[in-house]
Amino acid sequence: MILITGGTGFIGKYLLDDMIKKGYDIRLLVRNGSRPPELNSKKIEIFYGDATKIDSMKGIEKDIDVLVHMVGAISLNPEENFLANTTATKNIVKLCKEVDRMVYTSSADVYGPTKGKVDESSSPHPNNPYGKSKIDAEKIIFVSGIPAIIFRPTIVYGIGSPWWKYGMSLLKFGFVPDTDSVTQVVHVKDVSRALCIGVKKGRGIFNLADPEPMGLKEIFSLIVTLMGKKPMVVPTWLVMLASALMNKRQYFEVAMTNRSFSIEKAEKKLKWRPECDFNTEFRKMVDWYKSM
Numbered sequence: 001m002i003l004i005t006g007g008t009g010f011i012g013k014y015l016l017d018d019m020i021k022k023g024y025d026i027r028l029l030v031r032n033g034s035r036p037p038e039l040n041s042k043k044i045e046i047f048y049g050d051a052t053k054i055d056s057m058k059g060i061e062k063d064i065d066v067l068v069h070m071v072g073a074i075s076l077n078p079e080e081n082f083l084a085n086t087t088a089t090k091n092i093v094k095l096c097k098e099v100d101r102m103v104y105t106s107s108a109d110v111y112g113p114t115k116g117k118v119d120e121s122s123s124p125h126p127n128n129p130y131g132k133s134k135i136d137a138e139k140i141i142f143v144s145g146i147p148a149i150i151f152r153p154t155i156v157y158g159i160g161s162p163w164w165k166y167g168m169s170l171l172k173f174g175f176v177p178d179t180d181s182v183t184q185v186v187h188v189k190d191v192s193r194a195l196c197i198g199v200k201k202g203r204g205i206f207n208l209a210d211p212e213p214m215g216l217k218e219i220f221s222l223i224v225t226l227m228g229k230k231p232m233v234v235p236t237w238l239v240m241l242a243s244a245l246m247n248k249r250q251y252f253e254v255a256m257t258n259r260s261f262s263i264e265k266a267e268k269k270l271k272w273r274p275e276c277d278f279n280t281e282f283r284k285m286v287d288w289y290k291s292m
């Protein structure tokens with residue numbers, strides 16, 4: 001049986017669909033007050049609990065062979081990150097120390113800003129509380145001795161993404177920062193496929209990203225264009241000033257981080273390669289936003 005935590009989130013919903021198709025027996029951690037997904041499968045058992053409160057998860061580990069741990073918070077608030085990423089991981093690892101293997105969604109944010117492509121052997125230098133809390137969570141997993149595969153996805157896009165939804169709500173005004181930064185994204189279906197591979201094989205750390213980085217200015221301009229507007233490229237300091245006045249400066253700082261990652265290890269060892277076409281899937285995501 002597979003235990004999935006964080007299965008009610010953006011990536012989790014895609015993963016759950018894929019896992020149901022594969023016919024796995026699944027136990028799903030769901031927070032009290034959170035709506036369990038509508039399930040057409042009798043092979044999913046709901047376990048109500050809060051990953052930050054170990055007592056609420058007693059017994060969750062019974063009969064579990066594989067743990068897929070995705071509980072997390074992508075927040076700029078250090079306290080929120082620490083609880084959802086580090087404390088939650090500490091708790092679940094403590095309860096599930098006897099599982100055969102563990103799959104964990106860390107983040108490429110652990111690297112911090114990159115100069116050139118970084119691979120999994122590069123030292124982490126996280127520059128925000130989220131990345132720091134993810135590195136702490138990874139250390140907890142390593143020390144536990146549980147056979148684990150740790151994925152470091154870059155920014156994930158696709159229909160349902162709360163991160164991009166927020167970004168699009170800022171970009172709808174049409175202003176695009178004149179930045180030379182590059183970023184590398186990855187589609188949620190490609191991430192879900194990697195997680196499914198991770199359930200079966202692989203040990204250690206693996207970056208997940210599309211093969212090549214793209215200019216942030218180009219991505220932001222594409223969003224504005226797909227929204228039916230003409231992008232207005234403005235100096236970065238002006239965007240920073242405007243976002244500070246809207247109390248959203250930190251979001252832009254994180255979004256504008258230079259990111260470039262090598263995925264050679266995942267290609268070689270897991271035979272994973274992104275399959276989703278950026279232009280097609282990005283348009284679908286913007287259409288989803290516009291339809292809300």
Ligand SMILES: NC(=O)c1ccc[n+]([C@@H]2O[C@H](COP(=O)([O-])OP(=O)(O)OC[C@H]3O[C@@H](n4cnc5c(N)ncnc54)[C@H](OP(=O)(O)O)[C@@H]3O)[C@@H](O)[C@H]2O)c1
Nearest residue numbers: 006008009010011031034050051070071072105107155156
């Ligand atoms: N999206 C990205 O771009 C990205 C990139 C790299 C890594 N990741 C990592 O991938 C994982 C999933 O990301 P996501 O985008 O799917 O995030 P998400 O949509 O915010 O989902 C987070 C999941 O964690 C659950 N959760 C949070 N706190 C919990 C708690 N105390 N107890 C139980 N469940 C709790 C949420 O449950 P509720 O439904 O109750 O809120 C939800 O299922 C996270 O660990 C994230 O850090 C994401």
